[in-house]
Amino acid sequence: MGSQEQRIQAFVKLGQLLRDFKFDSPSYNTQECEFRNAVQRAGSKNGWFTRENLEYAITAWGRELTEDKLRSWISAYSIPERDPRCVAVIMAGNIPMVGFHDLLCVLMTGHRALVKLSSGDTELLPALIRKLVEYEPLMEGIITVSDGIMKGFDAVIATGSDNTSRYFEYYFGNKPHIIRKNRNSVAVLTGKETPEQLKALGNDIFMYFGLGCRNVSKLFVPQGYSFESLFTSLEPFESIKNHHKYHNNYDYNKAVYLMSEFPFLDNGFLILKEDKGYASPIGTVYYETYSTLQELGGKLEAEKERIQCVVADGFSAGEVPFGRTQNPSLSDYADGVDTVEFLLKT
Known part of the structure; x- marks a missing residue:
């Protein structure tokens, strides 16, 4: 060749x-x-x-x-x-x-x-x-x-x-x-994020309708976190609801949560639901609260086999900056497994 x-x-x-x-x-x-x-x-x-x-x-x-x-x-x-x-x-x-x-x-x-x-x-x-x-x-x-x-x-x-x-x-x-x-990506929020960072997080959530393993499907937030600033920063992405496949999924999942009487937050095009899972359905992002960043670091380390990317600012060595999950470099290998090294040993 x-x-x-x-x-x-x-x-x-x-x-x-x-x-x-x-x-x-x-x-x-x-x-x-x-x-x-x-x-x-x-x-x-x-x-x-x-x-x-x-x-x-x-x-x-x-x-x-x-x-x-x-x-x-x-x-x-x-x-x-x-x-x-x-x-x-x-x-x-x-x-x-x-x-x-x-x-x-x-x-x-x-x-x-x-x-x-x-x-x-x-x-x-x-x-x-x-x-x-x-x-x-x-x-x-x-x-x-x-x-x-x-x-x-x-x-x-x-x-x-x-x-x-x-x-x-x-x-x-x-x-x-x-x-x-299956792997999913998460974001660690502290409440100190700038509006620009939260808007960039919207790209990590909504690009490709959230269908990729590098899309953020789970938020970790401190106890007592207010989602008001996040919802405000995500308003520029409202047009996503005009896509019929996305909107159908959003409507369906909202109906399921309502009938099941699950509590959730909703801004008209994105549902935030407290859930310990990682793989949220289309139109939904799960969230979970943490007490300390140190405790959260231990949790994510223990569950790293389920996580593709961690979006954060100053949380961990391997974190991805806000808005950058869908811009991997040639050396960003899926699941952290070096594909070239594998092929050289084959």
Whole structure:
């Protein structure tokens, strides 16, 4: 599949395509037109893939796929030139391009990729794969999209839910594997946050309608915390209620809470419900109170297997700043498992 340099250059060209992408700009460039058509098909097939969310995902990846960032990221590893192994990549489809990082890791470590697409995202990844092959013809045959039963692979990277992970373990447990389960992200509030930080938290909550594992679905607040400032800072996101799928979920969950006589707070487009769980339903964010930050730190450490990101300001070493959960870098690996290290040992 060519040298590492050829692989880098293919992704650099792909990054340029993503940075140049505009929904509305008229173009007679065949490559741009083909990619734009694929993006539009993705939006028409999946009601959660709105124009805003598609543009956000494309822009975020365009920022990462630069020559400097790719070289800086991959130079931290020693990539041997060896016979490639076949790595099965079973992708999720909850947010646009969510499986792309796994594909990038497989190819940059010199392996072949056998890709199983999610039914929720059948257009974007194949379009990106076609572009990679155009930019580096040696990649043809290195990436295979499987429609049926997957065979002949040496390792597996599978992303799914707690339920699907049990099936993955059963079918793929005898192969080297990364099997990802449900994770959620949390925010730690102290009451000292600025309006700007609370507004930025709205991006962590509402981007992709809260469907990603990096979306904040749980707040930890001090005892006696007033949510008034938070609700005020979230007002700019009110238009999310105009999306019918989101609004239907919000209405349904509100009705369930009312009929069950659960107490909750509501601003007309977001429900805040006190709950010890992490995986809140669409249109709802759970919250839980804490006594001291030290006590909370111990709790989150004990439950770290359930948490993807911790959004905070001065709480812990690995925290993510407000508003930044959906802007991971190339070295931000899902579940904290270094995908490249895994692939180098495969």
